[in-house]
Structure formats: structure tokens, C-alpha cells
Amino acid sequence: MKVLIADPISKQCRKTLLQLPGLEVVEETDISAADLQDLLADCEGLIVRSRTKVTRELIEAASRLRVIGRAGTGIDNIDIEAATRRGILVMNTPGENTISAAEHTFSLLLAMARNIPRAVRQVTDGGWKDRTLLGTEIFGKVLGIVGLGRIGREVAIRGKAFGMRVIGHDPFLTDQMATLVQVPLMSLENLLRQSDIVTLHVPHTPKTRHLIGETELKLCKKTVRFINCARGGLIDENALLGAIEAGRVAGAALDVFESEPPGKHPLLRRPEVIATPHLGASTREAQDKVAIRIAEQIVRFLRDGAMENPVNALGLEPEMLERLRPFRWLAERLGNLHAQLAHERLQQVTVEFRGGVLDYPTQPITAALLKGYLEKFLTDPVNYVNALFLAEHKGIQLKEVKQREHEDFANLITATFHFSDRVRTISGALLGRNNPRIVRLDNYYFDAIPEGEILICSNDDRPGIIGKIGNILGTARINIANLSMGRDHTGGRAIAILNLDQEVPEKIQSELQAVEGMLWVRRAHL
Numbered sequence: 001m002k003v004l005i006a007d008p009i010s011k012q013c014r015k016t017l018l019q020l021p022g023l024e025v026v027e028e029t030d031i032s033a034a035d036l037q038d039l040l041a042d043c044e045g046l047i048v049r050s051r052t053k054v055t056r057e058l059i060e061a062a063s064r065l066r067v068i069g070r071a072g073t074g075i076d077n078i079d080i081e082a083a084t085r086r087g088i089l090v091m092n093t094p095g096e097n098t099i100s101a102a103e104h105t106f107s108l109l110l111a112m113a114r115n116i117p118r119a120v121r122q123v124t125d126g127g128w129k130d131r132t133l134l135g136t137e138i139f140g141k142v143l144g145i146v147g148l149g150r151i152g153r154e155v156a157i158r159g160k161a162f163g164m165r166v167i168g169h170d171p172f173l174t175d176q177m178a179t180l181v182q183v184p185l186m187s188l189e190n191l192l193r194q195s196d197i198v199t200l201h202v203p204h205t206p207k208t209r210h211l212i213g214e215t216e217l218k219l220c221k222k223t224v225r226f227i228n229c230a231r232g233g234l235i236d237e238n239a240l241l242g243a244i245e246a247g248r249v250a251g252a253a254l255d256v257f258e259s260e261p262p263g264k265h266p267l268l269r270r271p272e273v274i275a276t277p278h279l280g281a282s283t284r285e286a287q288d289k290v291a292i293r294i295a296e297q298i299v300r301f302l303r304d305g306a307m308e309n310p311v312n313a314l315g316l317e318p319e320m321l322e323r324l325r326p327f328r329w330l331a332e333r334l335g336n337l338h339a340q341l342a343h344e345r346l347q348q349v350t351v352e353f354r355g356g357v358l359d360y361p362t363q364p365i366t367a368a369l370l371k372g373y374l375e376k377f378l379t380d381p382v383n384y385v386n387a388l389f390l391a392e393h394k395g396i397q398l399k400e401v402k403q404r405e406h407e408d409f410a411n412l413i414t415a416t417f418h419f420s421d422r423v424r425t426i427s428g429a430l431l432g433r434n435n436p437r438i439v440r441l442d443n444y445y446f447d448a449i450p451e452g453e454i455l456i457c458s459n460d461d462r463p464g465i466i467g468k469i470g471n472i473l474g475t476a477r478i479n480i481a482n483l484s485m486g487r488d489h490t491g492g493r494a495i496a497i498l499n500l501d502q503e504v505p506e507k508i509q510s511e512l513q514a515v516e517g518m519l520w521v522r523r524a525h526l
Helices: 011-017 033-042 056-061 080-085 098-113 116-124 150-161 175-181 188-194 237-245 284-304 318-341 363-374 387-393 465-475 506-513
Strands: 002-005 024-027 045-048 067-070 089-091 142-146 165-169 197-200 225-228 251-254 273-275 346-355 397-403 411-419 423-430 436-441 444-448 453-460 480-487 493-500 518-525
Touching: 002 011, 002 033, 011 024, 011 284, 033 056, 045 284, 056 080, 067 284, 080 089, 080 387, 089 284, 098 116, 098 150, 098 197, 098 225, 098 251, 098 273, 098 284, 142 150, 142 188, 150 165, 165 188, 237 251, 284 318, 318 363, 318 411, 318 423, 318 436, 318 518, 346 363, 363 387, 363 397, 363 411, 387 397, 436 493, 444 493, 453 465, 465 480, 465 493, 465 506, 506 518
Parallel strands: 002 024, 002 045, 045 067, 067 089, 142 165, 142 197, 197 225, 225 251, 251 273, 346 397
Antiparallel strands: 346 411, 411 423, 423 436, 436 444, 444 480, 453 493, 453 518, 480 493
16 A cells, blocks of 8 residues: 655654554655655555645545545645545545644744834834834733633633733534533624624634634724634635724734735735744644654555544544444445345435444444445445445435334344335344344345345245255255244235355346246345
């Protein structure tokens, strides 16, 4: 296997990756997009920071790529939808640069309050202090934090330590976490009206683009100062420039910009503005931590399938993966069997979980079921990363039902597939820890092994039919490894599921179909 490191990163990344035997690591950190595409042709993994743009074209050309690692938090340089569609896992390292980003935020806050950059320039130019360098104390001032994630919470701790009154806005923060943070929450409008300093710590999304614009700036005190160490584009830079020129904003400290580098934007020529070149995570400690962390995550994914800090999948630790393994194995085969029995247009899938399986996350099991179904129809790769995504984009409605107990089975998974003109239900159970069985097909009940060559025969419930099936298979020298039967009522209809040691040729299937009383015959391979 091969992993490409495409951006400058701590040497600890390569060192950690090489702990996986047989893994080749290539570092090319200053190449064109075309060269990067060529290099990725035989790579399973890609590690980037913020410089490399992982575009749809790049992703679609990387036929062997399985995982993209972002050494840091922001993922706006990666086309997540394109990666998910291809079944490529995207993971980042949230939290590893939290302290560095919080400290840089507070460094800018203090530097802005005391005019430190202008004071340095004045002294180095041979001058001395004058009235333009008069600063302001931050003690007792109101610090408004927009976004109370890891970094925002660390900034809050430092603000309180300096005697500031801290308020916050975060529509996604749970009540429980808000209580733990001990920061009064309010609307963005109220925060802007009250704050002396506003600092932003939210991701850049279509909803947060220009979160602070002309309308929002008009709500603020004339003494307000803004800090942005999160992502460029959260503040409308032209609106901010106009507010500073009009005396409605006292200052700003910016570490990120809408275009990076920002060039000669007139905002940078204002004495009220401090600018740094995206240094939020630029400490030795943070760089080592994100490098080691992303390398460890890549290694564990390539070696064990563990998904840690995934952006486009549900994260699972190796221990949980192992516990889920038999459930996912069973669910995947239930989906696969559905696909081989029906070819109508699928409209909805209902997955019902009962018993001890509810002690575990069910989404990975549902993804396995859909993987098993979809991979029979799609030419593009289908895996645990993109199965839910592909189902949604094909218009398949998904529903999960959870019931605590079942009278017959300790762990039961039932998949009901709603087609345009019929409904088919298949149930699977774990008998013990690693003994999966098919226990139901529509209204018929079985004890069938979901593995290998399978023959399913539906017939009138009359004497002699099973004997004829056995005779035809025996004549063709096809051995029956296991036979399980179910019927609706005596003399009604029956279904037999046969596990076979050999594949059934079409000729033999046609011969079975011709047996008097036979309704239908299907072959499957699991």
C-alpha cells in the first residue's frame, strides 16, 4: 500500500506511517495538480493540510484511493461529496490544534487592545510613543464568542481568567454542554449588541458565509473589535472596511481571509487592522500533534478498518468494529440476498432491530445491508462509507425501527424492501455470537445458513416435491449441504432454502422449475 503526503507536515507523520509494515510513503509537497493526479494513481491514502485542493476531478482519477486525511480541522479544501460518492473515507484531526488556535486568538486580542504591532513599527522606525498608541484594558469588557466548540471553549476559559464577561452564540450547542461551558447563550444579534470584542470560531459553510456583514455590523457598539482565526469568508471584508472607515468598528484582527494570500486588499492598509498569515495552528506542538494523529488514524484504517474522526461516515473504534462485525456480516448478506431475488425498482427499505443488537450503533449495520444490496446493481464501488449516500441519491427512502425484545431471538435484524409492485421481507438472527442464520423469508420461517451457493424453491406443499428436487440435484452430482423448509399451512405453499456445495447450472434450474407443483426457483450466491 502507498500513502502520499501532499503538503508540508511534521516529519513525525512519515515516521508514524512507516510503523505499518509494507506501507510505502511518498512526500511530494510542491507539485502541480496534474502531477498530483499522476502520483495518486496507485495510492490508497492521501494526507493534506490546507494548501492542496482535493477536487472532484482529482478524486475521480484516483482509482485506488481509500482514505483522505486532513492534518487539521477544516475540510473546505476537500470535495466531500465527490469522496463520499466514490466511497473514500475523509478524516480530520479536530482538537489537536485547539490550544494553539485559542492562544493565537488571545494573542491577537491582547495585541489589538494594546496596539502592539503599531508600537513595534514605531519604535523600529526610530519613533517613540504617542497618543495614537493609547490602548484599552480588557478587564471587565464583554467577550462575545460565536461558536463554542473546542476552540471557542478554550477562548472562553482564557477570557474569564482575564476578568472578562464572556457571552456566546451557538445554535448547535446542547443544553447539557452549555451548562458545562458556563457561558450565557443568546442570539447573534444580542451578542453583537453587547460585545466589546467578538471572536469567531465556526466552520465556513454556505450558511456561515458573510455571517458578519453590513447588517450585523450596524448592530455593534462603535468600540467593537473583531477577531477571526477560524475561516476566511465569515466576515464580509468589504463591509468591515466600510465600517472601520466610517468609525463604526474600532478594529479587527484577522488570521484568515476570503482569498489567501489576501494580496493588497485595502483593509490591510488600515492602522486599526492586525493581519497574520493563517498562523492559528502554527506551533511546533500543534504541528507534531496533528501529524502524528492523522498518521495513526490512517494506519488504523488501512490495517483494521477503524474510522476515527471521520467526516463522511460514522466513527468506530477498533473494539466496536469487532463487536459489530457479525451483525454487519449478516446484514450485508441479507441485502445481497434481497438483490438477487428481486429486480424491480426499490422505493423504500425498513430495517428493524430487536434484542441485544440495540446495544450497538445501528447505522453501520444499516449501511452494511445497503452495501450488500447496491453492489449487485452498481458498477461504481459501494462500501460502508458511501452506501447510505448512494441510497439517498437514488431516491431510496430509509427507515429504522427499534424494538427492545423478541420472543424467539436474542438478536434479530429484519429488512423489508418495498418495491414498486411488491414487498419482500428477510430476517436474520445471530444464534450465539458467531452463528448467523436466515430465519424468515416473507411469511415463511427457516434455519438457513447465509453463505455460499443457495437455491430457493417455492412450491405447492404436497408430497414428493422435495424428493424430486433431491433427485435432480443428485443426478447432476450437486451435493446438498443444508436444507431448511418453511410453509404457510399444511397443503398450502412451502419454500425450501438449500445450501449447496456446487453452483446450479441454468439447465438444472430450468429442470427444477418444470417440476409439477413448483412455483418458482431462484439461485443466489452469498
